[in-house]
Amino acid sequence: xxxxxxxxxxxxxxxxxxxxxxxxxxxxxxxxxxxxxxxxxxxxxxxxxxxxxxxxxxxxxxxxxxxxxxxxxxxxxxxxxxxxxxxxxxxxxxxxxxxxxxxxxxxxxxxxxxxxxxxxxxxxxxxxxxxxxxxxxxxxxxxxxxxxxxxxxxxxxxxxxxxxxxxxxxxxxxxxxxxxxxxxxxxxxxxxxxxxxxxxxxxxxxxxxxxxxxxxxxxxxxxxxxxxxxxxxxxxxxxxxxxxxxxxxxxxxxxxxxxxxxxxxxxxxxxxxxxxxxxxxxxxxxxxxxxxxxxxxxxxxxxxxxxxxxxxxxxxxxxxxxxxxxxxxxxxxxxxxxxxxxxxxxxxxxxxxxxxxxxxxxxxxxxxxxxxxxxxxxxxxxxxxxxxxxxxxxxxxxxxxxxxxxx
Amino acid sequence: xxxxxxxxxxxxxxxxxxxxxxxxxxxxxxxxxxxxxxxxxxxxxxxxxxxxxxxxxxxxxxxxxxxxxxxxxxxxxxxxxxxxxxxxxxxxxxxxxxxxxxxxxxxxxxxxxxxxxxxxxxxxxxxxxxxxxxxxxxxxxxxxxxxxxxxxxxxxxxxxxxxxxxxxxxxxxxxxxxxxxxxxxxxxxxxxxxxxxxxxxxxxxxxxxxxxxxxxxxxxxxxxxxxxxxxxxxxxxxxxxxxxxxxxxxxxxxxxxxxxxxxxxxxxxxxxxxxxxxxxxxxxxxxxxxxxxxxxxxxxxxxxxxxxxxxxxxxxxxxxxxxxxxxxxxxxxxxxxxxxxxxxxxxxxxxxxxxxxxxxxxxxxxxxxxxxxxxxxxxxxxxxxxxxxxxxxxxxxxxxxxxxxxx
Numbered sequence: 001x002x003x004x005x006x007x008x009x010x011x012x013x014x015x016x017x018x019x020x021x022x023x024x025x026x027x028x029x030x031x032x033x034x035x036x037x038x039x040x041x042x043x044x045x046x047x048x049x050x051x052x053x054x055x056x057x058x059x060x061x062x063x064x065x066x067x068x069x070x071x072x073x074x075x076x077x078x079x080x081x082x083x084x085x086x087x088x089x090x091x092x093x094x095x096x097x098x099x100x101x102x103x104x105x106x107x108x109x110x111x112x113x114x115x116x117x118x119x120x121x122x123x124x125x126x127x128x129x130x131x132x133x134x135x136x137x138x139x140x141x142x143x144x145x146x147x148x149x150x151x152x153x154x155x156x157x158x159x160x161x162x163x164x165x166x167x168x169x170x171x172x173x174x175x176x177x178x179x180x181x182x183x184x185x186x187x188x189x190x191x192x193x194x195x196x197x198x199x200x201x202x203x204x205x206x207x208x209x210x211x212x213x214x215x216x217x218x219x220x221x222x223x224x225x226x227x228x229x230x231x232x233x234x235x236x237x238x239x240x241x242x243x244x245x246x247x248x249x250x251x252x253x254x255x256x257x258x259x260x261x262x263x264x265x266x267x268x269x270x271x272x273x274x275x276x277x278x279x280x281x282x283x284x285x286x287x288x289x290x291x292x293x294x295x296x297x298x299x300x301x302x303x304x305x306x307x308x309x310x311x312x313x314x315x316x317x318x319x320x321x322x323x324x325x326x327x328x329x330x331x332x333x334x335x336x337x338x339x340x341x342x343x344x345x346x347x348x349x350x351x352x353x354x355x356x357x358x359x360x361x362x363x364x365x366x367x368x369x370x371x372x373x374x375x376x377x378x379x380x381x382x383x384x385x386x387x388x389x390x391x392x393x394x395x396x397x398x399x400x401x402x403x404x405x406x407x
Numbered sequence: 408x409x410x411x412x413x414x415x416x417x418x419x420x421x422x423x424x425x426x427x428x429x430x431x432x433x434x435x436x437x438x439x440x441x442x443x444x445x446x447x448x449x450x451x452x453x454x455x456x457x458x459x460x461x462x463x464x465x466x467x468x469x470x471x472x473x474x475x476x477x478x479x480x481x482x483x484x485x486x487x488x489x490x491x492x493x494x495x496x497x498x499x500x501x502x503x504x505x506x507x508x509x510x511x512x513x514x515x516x517x518x519x520x521x522x523x524x525x526x527x528x529x530x531x532x533x534x535x536x537x538x539x540x541x542x543x544x545x546x547x548x549x550x551x552x553x554x555x556x557x558x559x560x561x562x563x564x565x566x567x568x569x570x571x572x573x574x575x576x577x578x579x580x581x582x583x584x585x586x587x588x589x590x591x592x593x594x595x596x597x598x599x600x601x602x603x604x605x606x607x608x609x610x611x612x613x614x615x616x617x618x619x620x621x622x623x624x625x626x627x628x629x630x631x632x633x634x635x636x637x638x639x640x641x642x643x644x645x646x647x648x649x650x651x652x653x654x655x656x657x658x659x660x661x662x663x664x665x666x667x668x669x670x671x672x673x674x675x676x677x678x679x680x681x682x683x684x685x686x687x688x689x690x691x692x693x694x695x696x697x698x699x700x701x702x703x704x705x706x707x708x709x710x711x712x713x714x715x716x717x718x719x720x721x722x723x724x725x726x727x728x729x730x731x732x733x734x735x736x737x738x739x740x741x742x743x744x745x746x747x748x749x750x751x752x753x754x755x756x757x758x759x760x761x762x763x764x765x766x767x768x769x770x771x772x773x774x775x776x777x778x779x780x781x782x783x784x785x786x787x788x789x790x791x792x793x794x795x796x797x798x799x800x801x802x803x804x805x806x807x808x809x810x811x812x813x814x
Contacts, residue, residue: 002584002617002675003527004683008691043478053471056703057464063661064460070661071450106513106663106698113696117548120410137695141524177409210409254470254477254702256513268409276411284415288544289520291513294704295661296463 016375049312055303059296077104084305095231108245123177130376182214188348189340204239324388365405423782456719462710466703484511502638515652530584537783589621595755596747611646626656731795772812
């Protein structure tokens with residue numbers, strides 16, 4: 001008898017986005033004239049940078065001609081892209097990462113979801129709360145959790161992030177093996193200092209743990225003092241895997257390209273306690289279950305590193321950061337405690353009341369859609385996430401409406 | 408302590424393609440003048456069909472303009488592509504498949520590799536020998552096998568495919584839960600009749616088993632009597648998942664697009680023996696660990712179903728099928744027993760001697776690269792695979808050289 005993976009039955013359905021959609025639809029039906037502005041979803045709205053568009057078209061032309069046609073490429077990505085990434089994103093910042101430590105993929109969601117396959121099922125996993133739900137769900141699917149009770153899965157270590165610590169997780173007080181971190185954070189927009197990150201690297205080293213560092217929003221960092229890669233921290237090469245994406249950097253959410261860095265000195269341990277190279281394991285996983293990213297997409301991604309691409313992506317990020325600054329200024333002006341909106345596209349607002357009630361107030365009184373915090377975990381109660389991904393005009397209009405509604 | 412998935416340590420390294428590359432390089436070095444023709448790899452060589460190229464470019468233009476920009480798409484794929492697939496590939500052949508049973512992905516390798524996550528780890532898995540190694544390796548990684556001994560992993564059921572049965576596997580004589588089938592077959596090129604496939608569907612139904620049907624080479628079927636989808640067989644909707652790809656159909660190996668069909672009535676069983684919908688489980692897996700295929704790539708794939716696309720892809724397949732027919736005629740003329748080369752791009756040659764010795768003979772005496780059968784399993788001993796994926800000129804030249812060398 002073919003039997004299912006019973007762990008899937010532990011998964012809780014996320015009603016977050018469907019519940020949001022339902023409430024928005026109800027409001028729209030009751031007020032057909034309402035011009036609703038969406039600051040809820042973490043999806044980009046600006047078109048692809050022209051340098052990427054040009055390279056994307058050229059990539060297709062190569063496939064249209066027998067003499068330049070490309071079939072299967074290297075599963076790990078083409079050297080032209082891996083080399084550009086290593087040079088621009090790491091070596092230029094004194095992070096010692098070589099191109100053969102970079103694995104090109106079709107998304108950070110896929111990579112952060114698949115990486116847990118490399119590890120034993122009975123390890124202890126530490127996950128922040130609030131959190132991007134993929135870290136949680138993929139570990140539940142793999143059998144690393146108990147049942148769901150009172151809003152949480154058994155067997156996992158939830159690292160609570162509260163306002164009094166600037167929404168940063170504290171070092172775990174119990175032994176953990178695998179630690180998920182995300183900076184700039186989704187959903188809170190919090191960032192971490194080099195000194196703060198060094199504590200995590202040291203903790204991982206001291207406890208033979210591993211850090212999975214999600215840096216998908218790295219491009220939003222403008223403060224020169226902040227680390228943009230965990231590999232800027234001494235010792236990180238042994239204890240950290242980093243995830244990056246072109247989704248937010250260059251507006252690739254519909255184009256699909258990302259990468260994962262697994263240094264050759266990064267280790268986990270076998271049953272006898274001997275260190276094993278995670279680079280070899282991830283390479284085996286990647287070449288067995290993945291067949292490379294579309295060649296024209298890789299051409300488009302590589303164009304990010306051209307002089308024009310660098311200018312254009314910086315301009316793109318600046319645009320969203322300006323939106324974030326406007327939201328931040330207005331929400332602070334209204335007296336809210338908040339995090340994010342600086343070096344990050346998200347703002348995490350302490351609403352001082354029930355999150356869904358506040359969501360409803362913004363929807364019905366201002367016609368603005370946000371994301372209620374509880375969708376990201378129990379610590380999201382009382383909070384909403386506002387996203388800077390929209391046009392400047394709409395962001396300005398939304399903030400004007402919120403000011404009018406809440407004053 | 409962060410510990411690894413110990414199952415990865417059971418995996419055998421595949422030396423096949425690196426060993427082939429080593430031998431080819433050695434021959435090339437000894438004979439710099441040698442013009443080697445490669446009929447080894449299963450990768451396409453003809454450029455993308457013009458209809459796909461045009462739609463691919465148009466997809467990019469949509470991303471280049473703010474008013475038509477696409478961010479995250481549906482993880483399952485855009486309706487325009489799912490609808491076209493359901494209508495053309497299934498409903499037109501009286502296979503009752505609807506568009507919401509189709510999941511667009513970036514490759515059949517990914518899907519055939521990931522699908523096993525839905526099942527319990529202690530099920531009994533039946534895999535053909537010879538076989539596409541991904542089926543095997545992904546089950547080993549997930550812990551469904553014992554150690555590797557004498558060329559085989561413990562705990563799996565190997566379904567041997569020999570010349571006397573036309574390289575078709577026989578129904579298992581012991582109970583099995585998950586059955587991998589691939590027709591037209593890689594590596595043997597064997598095809599299965601509707602009556603033959605019906606036996607497997609009935610077996611799965613009678614034994615509460617599930618069939619994973621890899622139809623990546625379906626486009627090569629020209630015999631109108633042969634089933635192109637398992638859903639042409641009565642009862643298959645309950646007991647089979649089918650995998651398809653644009654890789655060979657439309658030359659998408661470097662473009663990346665495929666799909667998996669999970670009918671809503673397809674079931675597996677939970678621990679209590681109750682049926683569970685695999686559609687729900689795969690949807691959960693797909694939406695949690697995947698973020699959709701690149702929008703322009705989906706546009707290119709949908710163009711396969713336009714009238715021009717249908718003509719152009721048929722012409723493309725005809726080109727390779729003509730190559731296959733030439734190889735078949737010549738190898739039969741040389742007195743070899745073989746399978747494939749009709750309704751399939753691969754030929755499976757019974758060499759009557761050691762596979763690697765024969766490989767070396769073709770390489771050194773004819774300058775032609777093939778794939779030794781043992782790379783696909785123990786039953787590949789004594790066989791080589793010849794691929795029809797190359798230009799007509801090179802295929803003709805290769806066969807002329809082989810004739811001269813072997814006569």
